[in-house]
Amino acid sequence: MITLYSYPGLFGVADNNGYGLKVFAFLKLTGLPFRQEHIVDASAAPRGQLPYIVDGGDTVGDSDVIISHLTRRYGLTIDAGLTPAQRDIGHLVTRMLDDLYWVMSYSRWKDERFWPAFRDALRHEHPDLTDEQLRTARDFNAQRYYYQGIGRYAPDEAYARGIADLRVLAHLVPASGFLFGENPTSFDAAIYGFLANIHFYDIETPLKAFVAGHADLVRHCTTLHGLIGRDGEIASPA
Structure with missing residues (x-):
């Protein structure tokens, strides 16, 4: 398995x-x-x-x-029906999510306004995490942000970059169905991975506020969440 x-x-x-x-x-x-x-x-x-x-x-x-x-x-067929143009769009979305990742991570580990709440949430849900582990992870991320570049941004500048990415997603995600039709593809899985970590994030960051204000993003996220859920022990065959 x-x-x-x-x-x-x-x-x-x-x-x-x-x-x-x-x-x-x-x-x-x-x-x-x-x-x-x-x-x-x-x-x-x-x-x-x-x-x-x-x-x-x-x-x-x-x-x-x-x-x-x-x-x-x-031999998975989840993306089998996609056209070359749709695959190209999906590739571009995937790369844009790579950019959004850094802003999301910044909002958790770097921004002093939100770090304490994130730290406390991690401790509450995962009490086995030690102070040393959290401190090491935060220091490691601070180095990554600096060398990647997002760590040199002021918070408002960093969030403006992430919101620009989310605004593109808001234009692409339809009012019904999924990114490329009535069935989800691997690109919907990618979008869900990031939107769910913003929409269900119980800390009011600028990214969360933007998603909350865009019904199509919320619908896409919650629809997939209903299909996927949280139980990761065994996925039932389709």
Whole structure:
């Protein structure tokens, strides 16, 4: 059976990181049986990053690589009906979500207005997390933000960047159905991974306020959440 290694859940979602939740959603939507193990130490992961999966003798990291691996190995058809143009749009959305990730992470670990509430929420839901682990994670993220660039932004500038990404999503996500029609694709799983970690996030950041003000984003997120849920022990076959 496939094992998904990803960060702990928070606020009712199966992973408090957009990339891990993206893979979780993909597995659920495709009906592949899997186990989910929540970890915080990524030192054993490919490239030292979560999520990753162990699938038989293969260990695969990076959410996009994981999805490609699973699609090939199991002959998954979730994206089979997409046109080349739709795949191109999906690729662009995926890259935009990569940009949004940094702003989301900044709002949790960097912004002093929201860090205490995030820290306390993690401690409440995962009491086994130690002060040292949280301090190490925060220091590590501060270094990443600086070298990536978002750490050199003032908070309002950082959120303006993330809201610009969300505004594009608000234009693309339809009032009914999913990104490319009546059935969800891997790109909907990717969008859910990030929107759910904003919409269900119980801390009032500027990103959350923007999503709350856009009914199509909320509908897309909650519809997929209803299909996916939080239980990651076994996904029922489709």
